[in-house]
Amino acid sequence: xxxxxxxxxxxxxxxxxxxxxxxxxxxxxxxxxxxxxxxxxxxxxxxxxxxxxxxxxxxxxxxxxxxxxxxxxxxxxxxxxxxxxxxxxxxxxxxxxxxxxxxxxxxxxxxxxxxxxxxxxxxxxxxxxxxxxxxxxxxxxxxxxxxxxxxxxxxxxxxxxxxxxxxxxxxxxxxxxxxxxxxxxxxxxxxxxxxxxxxxxxxxxxxxxxxxxxxxxxxxxxxxxxxxxxxxxxxxxxxxxxxxxxxxxxxxxxxxxxxxxxxxxxxxxxxxxxxxxxxxxxxxxxxxxxxxxxxxxxxxxxxxxxxxxxxxxxxxxxxxxxxxxxxxxxxxxxxxxxxxxxxxxxxxxxxxxxxxxxxxxxxxxxxxxxxxxxxxxxxxxxxxxxxxxxxxxxxxxxxxxxxxxxxxxxxxxxxxxxxxxxxxxxxxxxxxxxxxxxxxxxxxxxxxxxxxxxxxxxxxxxxxxxxxxxxxxxxxxxxxxxxxxxxxxx
Numbered sequence: 001x002x003x004x005x006x007x008x009x010x011x012x013x014x015x016x017x018x019x020x021x022x023x024x025x026x027x028x029x030x031x032x033x034x035x036x037x038x039x040x041x042x043x044x045x046x047x048x049x050x051x052x053x054x055x056x057x058x059x060x061x062x063x064x065x066x067x068x069x070x071x072x073x074x075x076x077x078x079x080x081x082x083x084x085x086x087x088x089x090x091x092x093x094x095x096x097x098x099x100x101x102x103x104x105x106x107x108x109x110x111x112x113x114x115x116x117x118x119x120x121x122x123x124x125x126x127x128x129x130x131x132x133x134x135x136x137x138x139x140x141x142x143x144x145x146x147x148x149x150x151x152x153x154x155x156x157x158x159x160x161x162x163x164x165x166x167x168x169x170x171x172x173x174x175x176x177x178x179x180x181x182x183x184x185x186x187x188x189x190x191x192x193x194x195x196x197x198x199x200x201x202x203x204x205x206x207x208x209x210x211x212x213x214x215x216x217x218x219x220x221x222x223x224x225x226x227x228x229x230x231x232x233x234x235x236x237x238x239x240x241x242x243x244x245x246x247x248x249x250x251x252x253x254x255x256x257x258x259x260x261x262x263x264x265x266x267x268x269x270x271x272x273x274x275x276x277x278x279x280x281x282x283x284x285x286x287x288x289x290x291x292x293x294x295x296x297x298x299x300x301x302x303x304x305x306x307x308x309x310x311x312x313x314x315x316x317x318x319x320x321x322x323x324x325x326x327x328x329x330x331x332x333x334x335x336x337x338x339x340x341x342x343x344x345x346x347x348x349x350x351x352x353x354x355x356x357x358x359x360x361x362x363x364x365x366x367x368x369x370x371x372x373x374x375x376x377x378x379x380x381x382x383x384x385x386x387x388x389x390x391x392x393x394x395x396x397x398x399x400x401x402x403x404x405x406x407x408x409x410x411x412x413x414x415x416x417x418x419x420x421x422x423x424x425x426x427x428x429x430x431x432x433x434x435x436x437x438x439x440x441x442x443x444x445x446x447x448x449x450x451x452x453x454x455x456x457x458x459x460x461x462x463x464x465x466x467x468x469x470x471x472x473x474x475x476x477x478x479x480x481x482x483x484x485x486x487x488x489x490x
Contacts, residue, residue: 021106021122021405022046022213023200025089025181027188027237029208033062033083036090037074039210039217044070045265046122046213047094050105054118056185057085061116065105089183089211091120104146107183112156114163118183119155121148122213123198123405126176127471151180163187164236168247171234175468177256177404177458179229181211188237194248195467196231197256197404197458199270202242209237214268228271231255254467256404257457260445261395262303262366263406273445276306281444282394282436283310283364290434291315292362292390298322300365300377301349307394308364317362322355322381349377357385367395368424369408371415375428382429391428393435396462397421403470404458438462 022043026032033055040051051074052065062083066073070092073079091106107120125131128147131154136142140153154170163184171178177197182189190211192200203210205223212218215225229235232248255271256263266276286307297317299308302325312319326348361381368374374391381389397416401408411417415424425433438459439449447456460466 021094021120022092022217023089023120023122023179023181023211024091024213024217025087025183025188025190025211026205027087027209028239029205030086032086032088033080035205035221036088037070037080038221039212040074040090040092041070042217042220042265043092043213046263047092049094050102051090051092052105052107052120053083053088053090054107054109054183055083055085055088056116056183060084061109061118061183061185063107063109063118065102065107067102067105087183087188089118089120089181089188103144106146106148107181108144108146108149108152110152110156115185117152117155119148119151119180120182121151121178121180122200123177123179123193124403125150125174125178126403126468126473127174128176129472131173148180150174151178163189164234164245167191167234168245171247175471177468179213186238189234190229190237191234191247192229192231194232194251195254195458197254197467199255199259199264200229202226202229202235209242211235211237214264214270216265216268219267225269252454254455254458257441257445257459258395258402258406258461261441266306278445279306279394280310280313282441283307283312284314285310285440285444286364286392286394286434286436287311287314289437289440290392292392292432292434294360294362294388294390296320296322296355296359297362297364298356298381300363300374301325304363304365304394307366311362311364311392311394315362320352320355322352322359322361322384323377324350324352326350349380351380351384353384356381358387360388361386361390363389363391363430365391365393367398368393368415368428369398370413371424371428378428378430388431389429390432391425391430391434393433395436395441396438396459397424397435398461400461400464402461403466403473404460404468406461408461 024036024039026035036053050067051070055062064079089107107118109118125147128150131150135153155166158166158169160166160169177193179192179198179200199213201212201215203218203223204226210223218225231253234245234247236243259270260278264270264275268275297308297312297319299305378389398414399417401411442450458467
């Protein structure tokens with residue numbers, strides 16, 4: 001662990017699916033780097049470990065990559081002054097493949113035969129190690145352990161004559177999930193994988209085109225939402241305007257349904273749906289499927305709040321803030337002593353005793369991963385005097401790891417993979433425990449039910465139905481295998 005890496009209570013920070021990454025790009029704006037900084041700030045929830053920006057000023061590329069939050073690094077005048085130019089792309093990161101460290105911070109940049117190229121991406125390329133080994137045997141030298149660098153090398157080694165041809169050839173060799181943005185001296189490029197697993201939107205700010213992971217990044221800068229980048233689409237922005245290409249064979253989209261449950265910001269619109277409205281609908285479905293006699297509904301803040309509102313409304317119960325979150329304790333909080341370290345969940349949450357005492361409480365959260373945090377939250381509510389504690393989860397049981405850009409524990413460490421619902425209830429010490437069904441989740445996002453023959457979303461973390469081949473992980477059941485494979489290939 002380096003001085004830059006976070007120190008957190010054991011079992012706390014890891015007891016949740018960690019957000020993946022966020023990407024942003026803007027073309028044709030004098031304050032491109034400043035706009036990109038604001039866009040990344042809006043996408044900070046998608047990754048809090050590190051961030052980077054690459055800009056181009058007409059003759060030279062400028063690169064800044066830093067460990068830490070956007071507000072702690074890129075808001076410094078000296079940093080922005082170095083990022084000159086009227087076009088830029090940026091990335092905010094939580095490591096899923098390749099591990100932590102500055103060498104894995106995106107965007108990646110390299111000087112190729114026909115000029116500079118910067119690339120950033122959200123997702124996981126599930127055949128990256130397989131492709132990297134092939135490239136290494138042919139002479140490529142990798143400077144990171146990130147799957148994103150693979151794209152850079154594929155473009156660099158392509159024999160196609162122009163940029164679009166080289167990008168097309170490169171992305172056609174990729175498997176898995178990727179929404180990427182790239183910058184050359186003349187173009188900004190955005191691309192989604194054929195299944196559209198991760199989000200990417202197109203915006204406009206006074207005639208300057210923008211690419212971003214979510215619409216909230218457009219809102220913060222006052223940009224207009226134009227449309228979603230379609231699954232399997234490559235958009236190319238130049239000074240002449242924008243053009244669209246489709247490098248892949250048509251496929252049935254499988255957008256990540258967990259974006260609606262947790263990852264996306266509630267104020268974003270994703271695939272035509274307002275995330276906040278979907279989460280309230282999820283809570284309402286949860287209440288219909290798992291009714292309980294209780295006095296109040298309390299969210300586990302902040303991710304459980306919209307679903308708790310929907311649950312309370314559908315159940316006809318009062319919604320109360322029975323748990324208050326301290327927003328000033330982040331991933332980088334360093335405990336000054338061992339006694340503080342053992343305070344665990346209380347560093348971030350505190351029970352509102354006056355609200356909870358003597359009440360039959362329904363706790364609503366988005367998911368249960370290992371269950372250790374849920375256990376401590378429940379005990380905290382009991383210690384505050386709750387008469388009964390019932391937990392309702394706004395998603396189905398999480399039984400499998402995600403391999404598409406989300407940092408999850410290996411399957412064996414997921415509570416739902418080794419316990420029944422009643423056993424989980426005993427483990428977290430609640431009076432009752434209920435999960436949303438997979439069909440209920442589909443209904444909440446506007447589908448009648450899950451089509452088991454042709455699923456409408458990627459829901460592999462609930463169903464184990466992975467929509468793509470997992471080339472680098474065949475025979476392995478560990479989401480960190482990509483990192484281990486990368487380390488072994490150095």
